[in-house]
Amino acid sequence: MAYTSTLFGRRYTFADLKTLLAKASPLRSADELAGLAAESEEERAVAQRVLADVPLRRFLEEPLIPPEDDEVSRLIFETHDPAAFSVIASLTVGEFREWLLSDLTRDTDIAGIRSGLTPEMAAAVSKLMRNQDLIAAAKRCTVITRFRNTLGLPGRLSTRLQPNHPTDAPKGIAASILDGLLYGNGDAVIGINPATDSPANVDTLLHLLDRIIGEHGIPTQSCVLAHVTTTLELMRRGAPVDLVFQSIAGTEAANRSFGLNLALLREARDMALSLKRGTVGDNVMYFETGQGSALSANAHHGIDAQTCEARAYAVAREFQPLLVNTVVGFIGPEYLYDGKQIIRAGLEDHFCGKLLGLPMGCDVCYTNHAEADQNDMDNLITLLAVAGCTYFMGVPGADDIMLAYQSTSFHDALYLRRVLGLRPAPEFEAWLDHMGIFDGRNALNRGHPKLLGAVRALAGEAP
Amino acid sequence: MNEAWSNLRRFTQARIALGRAGHALPTEALLEFQLAHALARDAVHLPWDIEAFAAQVRASGADCLILATPVADRSEYLRRPDLGRILVAESRERLRHRAMAQAEIDVVPIITNGLSSTAVERHGMPLLQAVLALYRSHGFRVGPVCLAANGRVALSDDIGSALRARVAVIVVGERPGLSAADSLGIYLTYAPRIGNTDAQRNCISNIRPPEGLSYEIAAAKLVYLTEEAIRRQLSGVELKDELLPLLEPAGD
Numbered sequence: 001m002a003y004t005s006t007l008f009g010r011r012y013t014f015a016d017l018k019t020l021l022a023k024a025s026p027l028r029s030a031d032e033l034a035g036l037a038a039e040s041e042e043e044r045a046v047a048q049r050v051l052a053d054v055p056l057r058r059f060l061e062e063p064l065i066p067p068e069d070d071e072v073s074r075l076i077f078e079t080h081d082p083a084a085f086s087v088i089a090s091l092t093v094g095e096f097r098e099w100l101l102s103d104l105t106r107d108t109d110i111a112g113i114r115s116g117l118t119p120e121m122a123a124a125v126s127k128l129m130r131n132q133d134l135i136a137a138a139k140r141c142t143v144i145t146r147f148r149n150t151l152g153l154p155g156r157l158s159t160r161l162q163p164n165h166p167t168d169a170p171k172g173i174a175a176s177i178l179d180g181l182l183y184g185n186g187d188a189v190i191g192i193n194p195a196t197d198s199p200a201n202v203d204t205l206l207h208l209l210d211r212i213i214g215e216h217g218i219p220t221q222s223c224v225l226a227h228v229t230t231t232l233e234l235m236r237r238g239a240p241v242d243l244v245f246q247s248i249a250g251t252e253a254a255n256r257s258f259g260l261n262l263a264l265l266r267e268a269r270d271m272a273l274s275l276k277r278g279t280v281g282d283n284v285m286y287f288e289t290g291q292g293s294a295l296s297a298n299a300h301h302g303i304d305a306q307t308c309e310a311r312a313y314a315v316a317r318e319f320q321p322l323l324v325n326t327v328v329g330f331i332g333p334e335y336l337y338d339g340k341q342i343i344r345a346g347l348e349d350h351f352c353g354k355l356l357g358l359p360m361g362c363d364v365c366y367t368n369h370a371e372a373d374q375n376d377m378d379n380l381i382t383l384l385a386v387a388g389c390t391y392f393m394g395v396p397g398a399d400d401i402m403l404a405y406q407s408t409s410f411h412d413a414l415y416l417r418r419v420l421g422l423r424p425a426p427e428f429e430a431w432l433d434h435m436g437i438f439d440g441r442n443a444l445n446r447g448h449p450k451l452l453g454a455v456r457a458l459a460g461e462a463p
Numbered sequence: 464m465n466e467a468w469s470n471l472r473r474f475t476q477a478r479i480a481l482g483r484a485g486h487a488l489p490t491e492a493l494l495e496f497q498l499a500h501a502l503a504r505d506a507v508h509l510p511w512d513i514e515a516f517a518a519q520v521r522a523s524g525a526d527c528l529i530l531a532t533p534v535a536d537r538s539e540y541l542r543r544p545d546l547g548r549i550l551v552a553e554s555r556e557r558l559r560h561r562a563m564a565q566a567e568i569d570v571v572p573i574i575t576n577g578l579s580s581t582a583v584e585r586h587g588m589p590l591l592q593a594v595l596a597l598y599r600s601h602g603f604r605v606g607p608v609c610l611a612a613n614g615r616v617a618l619s620d621d622i623g624s625a626l627r628a629r630v631a632v633i634v635v636g637e638r639p640g641l642s643a644a645d646s647l648g649i650y651l652t653y654a655p656r657i658g659n660t661d662a663q664r665n666c667i668s669n670i671r672p673p674e675g676l677s678y679e680i681a682a683a684k685l686v687y688l689t690e691e692a693i694r695r696q697l698s699g700v701e702l703k704d705e706l707l708p709l710l711e712p713a714g715d
Binding site: 029032033163164165166169171172173174175176178179182332333334337367368369373374395396397398399400401403404405406409411414415417418443444448452455456458459460463 | 475543
């Protein structure tokens with residue numbers, strides 16, 4: 001179905017819903033590269049006006065990819081809950097924006113429609129929202145998950161401790177972990193991106209993490225971000241796997257390029273559940289996403305990058321993850337050109353994820369060939385923290401020496417605790433206080449934390 | 464800062480034990496980061512003096528061609544990866560004529576600045592010399608050294624197929640990180656043709672002596688992969704290496 005509008009005597013026609021969504025998207029280089037972006041600012045503004053008048057119901061009538069061609073589309077339609085949708089079934093996209101921001105809508109009402117929302121509806125409304133709308137509406141969505149601690153409570157902010165090393169040297173990784181813990185990081189997960197995905201290497205790292213967490217009684221979980229097939233194989237061999245990691249995307253073809261499908265994720269989740277390693281909950285999956293992943297796999301079906309990204313959240317929520325992370329500026333400037341585009345994308349992803357009921361964190365990051373710097377990261381991390389983002393990355397000095405990009409640091413989380421009063425997950429906060437790392441008032445202790453014993457032990461070893 | 468804590472730096476180049484000013488970075492750590500970022504940014508935007516590089520290649524006794532992609536400048540290069548993957552028509556025609564006029568080629572070496580001209584300026588020539596010497600000693604028929612500014616990895620498909628080389632090898636300046644802005648990567652493709660995917664390539668990365676891989680080890684890995692690719696008539700994920708671990712530097 002075509003969507004049309006006449007403005008200043010000029011007739012605009014948008015061939016179908018996915019074209020309208022793409023043209024209504026705030027500018028980003030990924031859509032330009034794909035040839036999907038609006039050709040002028042005027043066309044974009046017109047597309048947004050047209051999109052505002054589209055009934056939400058239309059998204060159930062016009063699938064962006066036919067369900068018979070794509071298992072992600074099938075998942076979206078099969079899991080759609082008409083009863084939950086009925087609350088907003090009469091609204092247009094523009095009216096839905098106002099409903100999300102309205103004083104008359106309770107936060108619990110927003111949570112109540114989650115299962116009636118498709119990712120395309122979330123993406124559509126986000127395209128009409130200013131940055132402050134994305135922050136204000138996301139702030140209304142609370143998503144709580146549990147494994148060995150409780151993540152996502154209001155007033156809380158967690159961190160993934162990311163101790164990567166270019167050769168996966170265990171002592172180098174252990175050094176970064178101790179450093180991060182001493183700065184109060186690591187309650188979302190202690191998660192290593194392995195330099196090599198070989199099962200033997202990943203197994204070594206899993207045991208390293210298991211030993212550190214066990215030795216110090218840390219109420220947190222570990223993850224080695226290997227391919228799901230590697231983690232599956234290691235679970236079969238009895239390796240200590242807390243969380244199953246996988247990068248996911250919003251189309252079946254893009255997921256295939258990642259070497260996965262929904263059945264494989266289901267199998268991995270079932271096996272992780274059977275290990276029963278969680279103490280306070282059983283959210284066992286950790287997903288990463290990012291705008292542009294479907295395009296880079298040439299598997300976007302003419303759908304814009306942000307809508308593809310929202311579709312990945314439909315995949316994520318099927319498996320009740322502990323954590324979802326949009327790695328917003330990682331791929332490079334051909335997808336998000338500069339700080340402005342990265343900031344916008346980070347806010348969109350967090351909003352769409354939270355609206356759909358996911359425990360969204362954000363790897364606030366950039367590469368050195370993007371027009372961005374640490375000031376842009378300061379801006380985005382502050383905006384997202386205000387929006388209630390579940391967690392950020394903690395990388396030593398914000399410099400990931402294995403992945404060659406810049407993220408956020410242990411210090412950045414401390415900055416947010418100080419300026420916004422956000423506390424770590426309660427179980428982890430109690431541990432930080434007990435270990436003398438925090439002072440009982442959500443700040444670093446001035447004395448000597450007990451963990452320095454472990455530091456001295458490691459420092460005394462040969463490199 | 465506790466001394467034992469600082470000593471952990473022996474185990475990693477990561478920015479650990481930075482200390483703090485309140486909850487922020489101390490000024491020295493802040494300034495170090497800014498400097499490292501500045502170096503990386505400059506490395507990305509630095510243009511490549513391809514004529515000077517070609518002169519060095521010719522002075523070393525190797526045959527050398529300067530080719531072009533349709534990329535106009537660095538800004539376009541960053542936004543349009545598709546343009547970095549192809550030659551302008553004139554360059555492609557030159558290679559085709561050349562292919563008709565010469566004997567069959569086993570391997571064509573290609574060099575592009577990629578995302579770091581600094582890396583190519585610093586390590587390009589010594590790496591090329593190590594590679595060419597080893598190729599010759601193993602009896603490979605090596606094509607002309609092809610230079611092209613602002614290229615992506617898949618440019619090797621266009622060049623390799625135009626020259627009808629059995630294997631295309633492209634040396635690329637890697638995305639600069641804060642700790643290393645001068646790292647080179649090599650990608651090898653058997654039966655180069657437009658439309659090949661990265662799953663069909665083998666990669667040797669982090670060539671950056673003395674911290675990273677040495678020229679000699681990189682060359683040895685490359686020649687091994689080239690031999691295996693030609694023997695088994697494939698490259699990429701199916702070409703796993705059985706020999707490569709033996710070549711890792713001790714203590715790595």
